[in-house]
Amino acid sequence: xxxxxxxxxxxxxxxxxxxxxxxxxxxxxxxxxxxxxxxxxxxxxxxxxxxxxxxxxxxxxxxxxxxxxxxxxxxxxxxxxxxx
Amino acid sequence: xxxxxxxxxxxxxxxxxxxxxxxxxxxxxxxxxxxxxxxxxxxxxxxxxxxxxxxxxxxxxxxxxxxxxxxxxxxxxxxxxxxxxxxxxxxxxxxxxxxxxxxxxxxxxxxxxxxxxxxxxxxxxxxxxxxxxxxxxxxxxxxxxxxxxxx
Numbered sequence: 001x002x003x004x005x006x007x008x009x010x011x012x013x014x015x016x017x018x019x020x021x022x023x024x025x026x027x028x029x030x031x032x033x034x035x036x037x038x039x040x041x042x043x044x045x046x047x048x049x050x051x052x053x054x055x056x057x058x059x060x061x062x063x064x065x066x067x068x069x070x071x072x073x074x075x076x077x078x079x080x081x082x083x084x
Numbered sequence: 085x086x087x088x089x090x091x092x093x094x095x096x097x098x099x100x101x102x103x104x105x106x107x108x109x110x111x112x113x114x115x116x117x118x119x120x121x122x123x124x125x126x127x128x129x130x131x132x133x134x135x136x137x138x139x140x141x142x143x144x145x146x147x148x149x150x151x152x153x154x155x156x157x158x159x160x161x162x163x164x165x166x167x168x169x170x171x172x173x174x175x176x177x178x179x180x181x182x183x184x185x186x187x188x189x190x191x192x193x194x195x196x197x198x199x200x201x202x203x204x205x206x207x208x209x210x211x212x213x214x215x216x217x218x219x220x221x222x223x224x225x226x227x228x229x230x231x232x233x234x235x
Contacts, residue, residue: 008207083206
C-alpha cells in the first residue's frame with residue numbers, strides 16, 4: 001500500500017485530500033503511478049495531463065517522473081509553491 | 085535555530101531578543117517580516133488562506149536554514165511561517181538572522197526568503213469579494229532564487 005496526498009488547487013480539482021492504493025508490479029515509478037491515475041478519466045485525466053507544472057514528492061523529498069516508488073511510500077502531488 | 089509553522093501571530097522583536105539572549109557575540113540582527121497586502125486601487129482582498137504539507141514543510145525549512153548556515157558565517161536564525169486564514173495587514177512570514185557582522189545577516193536573510201518562496205511547500209489562496217482563486221507561482225520569484233545558484 002502507498003499513501004497518496006493531494007494539495008491546494010489539485011486537491012480541489014480532484015476533490016480528494018488523501019488515498020491509499022495497492023500497487024501492482026507494473027507500478028515502479030512516479031510516471032507509472034501518474035498513468036494509472038490518468039486512466040481514471042474525468043478530472044483525473046484533466047489534472048494530470050493539463051497541469052504540466054505539477055510537482056511530486058516521494059517520502060517528503062522532491063521527486064520526478066523517474067523516481068522509483070515502492071510499498072509504504074508516501075507520495076504527494078501539488079502545484080508550484082507560493083509561500084512567503 | 086527556531087523553525088515554526090503555526091497559525092498564531094508572532095512578534096518579530098521578541099523573536100530577535102530570544103535569539104540574542106545570553107549572547108555577547110552578536111553585532112547584527114536582520115529581520116524580514118512579510119505581510120498580507122491588498123492592492124490599494126482594488127481593495128478587493130478579504131483574506132489569504134495558507135495551506136502547507138505538515139512534516140515536509142517543516143523539514144524543507146530546516147534544510148533551507150542549514151544551507152544558510154553552511155554558506156554564511158551567521159550565529160543563529162529563526163523562520164516562522166503562518167498558515168490558515170490571514171487578513172490584509174496581518175503577518176505571514178518572519179525571518180531573523182543574527183551574526184557578528186551585518187553583511188552575512190543581510191545576505192542570509194535575503195537568501196532564506198528567496199528559497200522559502202520557491203522551495204517550501206506552501207500554497208496561497210486569495211479570498212476576494214469576487215470569489216476564491218489560487219495564487220500562481222511567479223517567474224520573478226524563481227529568478228530571485230536563481231541568483232543564489234553557485235557560480
